Amino acid sequence: MLLVDKLVIPKYTPLIVVLDLYKKYYYLFITAVMNNLNELVSANGFVNVEVDPHLDLFAAIEKLKKEKNAIVLAHYYQEPDIQDVADYIGDSLGLAQKAEQTDADMIVFAGVHFMAETAKILNPTKKVVLPDLKAGCSLADSAPAALFKKFKEKHPDHIVISYINCTAEIKALSDIICTSSNAEKIIESVPADQPIIFAPDKNLGAYLNKKTGRNMVLWNGACMVHEIFSLEKITKLKHRHPQAKLIAHPECEEAVLNVSDFIGSTTQLLKYSQTDSAKEYIVATETGILHQMQQSNPFKTFIPAPPNNSCACNDCPHMKLNTLEKLWLCMQYELPEITMDEELRLAAKKPIDRMLQISRAAGLVG
């Protein structure tokens, strides 16, 4: 609700007083508008105002990008319209690197909260906005910082490698961050006799233990999307499509990974689909990536791996909270904005810097 609705000035008021009144009125008006917008964000997760249905959102977003020197970074799991309007589309590693390097004034992060938080950690002087503040992550939520701190204290001689899908608080408790693209290299960079805790994804951790021959202690977290695939339904689907290859993200459960033809990060799955000679693929990861796969391989067929019930659970409900309208709204009003305590930011940045250093040395990022 606005605090100010009209300014009444008595006749014959000196001009200097009138100007001063207008200045104060303007300040009150702006404060009231900002309070109102912030209230909308707290209540809804975004500035929930009506958008003109005739507005060409694609053109309007392009206009705002220029006016505000903004860059739109989108994760592969975003809806196709958002991917089409983005300046850069990538997985967590690519997005973190872009966020670190950009000279745009505003980073519009079309992804989930921990990703926008990572952008702020890496580039604190930039304004970072997220289309919907409620776009969280079940995996990040599966590792509450207070519990994880106690877990870490039980293993005082271990170092902590955390998957980037975690909160800033968990990052601050970690020694090195990794993504599914660079996890193997990160683990191999640690001396073989150094014990490791891996958090928060137990499926990715178990897969990495197998790949690297390590015996990392695993935090018991998981992603609701990658845990939902049904081995039984995938097996039936493979019978109906005998030529199709099953490609899977390592956050999937071991039973699905065991029958996969290729396992890799989202970017690695995309690259595999571009270079491999098969014509059909069953894709066991979030369905958003199918848009890029189909665009770069128009003559191949991509079938989303079926979940173990009839819901569309391989659509991440958090990622899909973002819409093109909310993207435009967050650019227009520069809200919701990601802010962070500086002490926490610095502590969370250290293990990310370590990851980027190791990744660069391994030639994984430019």
Ligand code: SF4
């Ligand atoms: S797909 Fe899983 S890990 Fe990714 S944002 Fe959604 S819940 Fe989190």
